[in-house]
Amino acid sequence: MAFGVRLHVWGERACFTRPEMKVERVSYDVITPSAARGILEALHWKPAIRWQIDRIHVLKPIRFESIRRNEVGGKLSSANVAKAMRAGSTTGLATYVDEDRQQRAATILRDVAYVIEAHFELTRAAGADDSVGKHLDIFNRRARKGQYFHAPCMGVREFPAYFELLEEGGQWPAHDVSLSGTRDLGWMLHDIDFENGMTPRFFRAQMVDGVIAVPPWQSEEVKA
Amino acid sequence: MSAIAHRYEFVYLFDITNGNPNGDPDAGNLPRLDPETNRGLVTDVCLKRKVRNFVSLDKENTSGYAIYMQEKAVLNLQHKKAWEGLGIPPDTKDEYKKLPKEEAKAREITAWMCRNFFDVRTFGAVMTTGVNAGQVRGPVQMAFATSIDPVVPLEISITRMAVTTEKEAEAQSGDNRTMGRKHIIPYGLYRAHGFISAKLAERTGFSDTDLALFWQALTNMFEHDRSAARGEMAARRLIVFKHESAMGNAPAHVLFDKVKVSRVNGEADTPARCYADYQVSVDQNLPQGVSVSELI
Numbered sequence: 001m002a003f004g005v006r007l008h009v010w011g012e013r014a015c016f017t018r019p020e021m022k023v024e025r026v027s028y029d030v031i032t033p034s035a036a037r038g039i040l041e042a043l044h045w046k047p048a049i050r051w052q053i054d055r056i057h058v059l060k061p062i063r064f065e066s067i068r069r070n071e072v073g074g075k076l077s078s079a080n081v082a083k084a085m086r087a088g089s090t091t092g093l094a095t096y097v098d099e100d101r102q103q104r105a106a107t108i109l110r111d112v113a114y115v116i117e118a119h120f121e122l123t124r125a126a127g128a129d130d131s132v133g134k135h136l137d138i139f140n141r142r143a144r145k146g147q148y149f150h151a152p153c154m155g156v157r158e159f160p161a162y163f164e165l166l167e168e169g170g171q172w173p174a175h176d177v178s179l180s181g182t183r184d185l186g187w188m189l190h191d192i193d194f195e196n197g198m199t200p201r202f203f204r205a206q207m208v209d210g211v212i213a214v215p216p217w218q219s220e221e222v223k224a
Numbered sequence: 225m226s227a228i229a230h231r232y233e234f235v236y237l238f239d240i241t242n243g244n245p246n247g248d249p250d251a252g253n254l255p256r257l258d259p260e261t262n263r264g265l266v267t268d269v270c271l272k273r274k275v276r277n278f279v280s281l282d283k284e285n286t287s288g289y290a291i292y293m294q295e296k297a298v299l300n301l302q303h304k305k306a307w308e309g310l311g312i313p314p315d316t317k318d319e320y321k322k323l324p325k326e327e328a329k330a331r332e333i334t335a336w337m338c339r340n341f342f343d344v345r346t347f348g349a350v351m352t353t354g355v356n357a358g359q360v361r362g363p364v365q366m367a368f369a370t371s372i373d374p375v376v377p378l379e380i381s382i383t384r385m386a387v388t389t390e391k392e393a394e395a396q397s398g399d400n401r402t403m404g405r406k407h408i409i410p411y412g413l414y415r416a417h418g419f420i421s422a423k424l425a426e427r428t429g430f431s432d433t434d435l436a437l438f439w440q441a442l443t444n445m446f447e448h449d450r451s452a453a454r455g456e457m458a459a460r461r462l463i464v465f466k467h468e469s470a471m472g473n474a475p476a477h478v479l480f481d482k483v484k485v486s487r488v489n490g491e492a493d494t495p496a497r498c499y500a501d502y503q504v505s506v507d508q509n510l511p512q513g514v515s516v517s518e519l520i
Contacts, residue, residue: 078333093290146474
């Protein structure tokens, strides 16, 4: 795969929320392909390309921790904003934190590090001046220099992701020995199908010696 | 107002003396602790709350600086906001001709929120427009603050010379005393990391004026957040890395490593008792295209 990239990412905390437990968030054991794609897109993305995650290398032992926070329950309704716009005033357009408070615990990951192996494909939106080489160059240049479009994160924005480009022929970061062997991680979110009404699609994640092979998006193993 | 043109990262150091910087609702309001290291924690949302409170105090009645996520206490102080400009939403008919009608409407709503609310422009907000989720991602992101050394929370028992209900008074036959508890940290120096994306700022219109206000908020916010629980909190250092380009000139972790906080009094990994127990140094040998400024 000539147009693949490998990005070493790490962070102190991470929360890749399981969709079935998202009121009181519980993280998956490892980063999801969807979150990995988000990290790559934080560095470089254009409508002309679509990132595909090939493999995820888990480098550190899987450890959890719990944190409870005060959060607001409601979302801002667009109808209220439209009303305020018509009235020409921000009066009354506010969420009162004390009245709409929820305490939610999150079970998050601690001290994570991964290598994301991915490639991209050109989409229908690709124009005449979009070549694979151009986008690959932009990505590699940015990753090498530590540039980003917005700060990449480990699932949620309060947990920043640090990154480093793993150069061709460069030294691979070591796997932790505790990850050896085969581990079934169960059904895991692959990504969300934005073209079909935001349908989540899942795959059976298997970690072999710390490496999870991610099936291609359109393949049989990925189920809605 | 034009958006900021540079990427920034910042290291923010603040300390607390005999107070509780951020209670843990899971542990009966004990100060938050990292269970693995016993270092104190302050969540990102706790710090953002203080930024919002500072801005709403400082910019009371100023249009364009309304705060969407409000605390009741602040609301009561607020007068009816003076509001000017944009009586009627701009005619977007021509501007967004090619886009679907709903999306244009959604964008208009989002833009209006960004223009009028400082916190939406800075930290973002989730709006249920039903179209494209209507989310605004703000340019400013903060991570959890962690104390440099382990902290030891103390439980202080206090008495009150009154009771709440008559029934209690009867039960105590007029003694009328209740006991309460306060949780404090004798001392803790906390370090927080923050990120400001110029590219997301473009989308929300977060300007240099907003940035200056944000720095001002970080500098002064504890001065306006005094309470019985907090004890003495103070912003000690605000070290800002400015990238020449909008995408940035160096990895964030490399810059954060330039700021070293070392223990000068007492042993490292033991609780400290004052700011003088620490020394903060900033390595001036920076990657090309990055400049550092110390705002505190």
